[in-house]
Amino acid sequence: MSRDRESPAIDRTLRPAVFFDRDGVLNVDTDYLFEIDKFVWIDGAIDAVKAANDAGYFVFVITNQSGVARGFYEETDVHRLHDWMARELEASGARIDAFEYCPFHPEGQIERYRLVSERRKPQPGMIVDLLSRFPVDTNRSFVVGDRPSDIEAARAAGLPGHAFPGGNLRDFILPLLASG
Incomplete structure (x- = not known):
């Protein structure tokens, strides 16, 4: 229910x-973003994804989407x-290998989504699910988030978490890729 687009063919070679x-x-x-016309890429975000792709990393998105539980938008x-x-x-030669999201929230307005979920950060469920489906080298992998719940989810999954302070995402991630 909470998996999104995923690349179809997975090479079983371990990769970070x-x-x-x-x-x-x-x-x-922008709080509860779901509209394409309101979407604005962070500076350097597309280049950051491409840099991770070029460095041989899987690239995943893990996102809490409580707006579904709150009735603001649909899955x-x-x-x-x-x-x-x-x-x-893809138009820029970059790719996300899988999108994971959690539509649940314990105080949601929509009953079927009103629950505590292991997939909702700070719980590690989305990360654990991806680790079970992809051949990830966990020793060289990491999470990039902007909230404490992202970093807590990383730690709960046994991965380092790095707090993105804003600015250019490519500039932030290049040293992390180089150290992996």
Whole structure:
């Protein structure tokens, strides 16, 4: 239910991975973003994804989307936005290997989404699910987020977490890729 677009053919060779939070890391956080016309890439975000691709990393998006539980938008809106993001990245020669999102929130207005979920950050469920599906070298992988819950999810999954302070995402991630 909370998986999104995923690359169809997976090579089983171990590779490191970058797990990006979405809002505030890849795009400007505008609270409950689901509309393509309101989406704004963070400076250097497309180049950061491409740099990770070129360095041989899997690139994943892990994002809490409580707007679904709150009734602000539907899961189909999340899929539509992620598909659009993937097309935008592909046009620049970059790719996301898989998008994961959590539509649940314990205080949601929509009953079927009103629950505590292991997939909702700071819980590590989205990361753990990706680790079970992809041949990830966890010793060389990391999470990039902008909130404490992102860093807590990374630690709970046994990965280092790096807090993106804003600015140019490519400039932020290049030293992390080089050290991996």
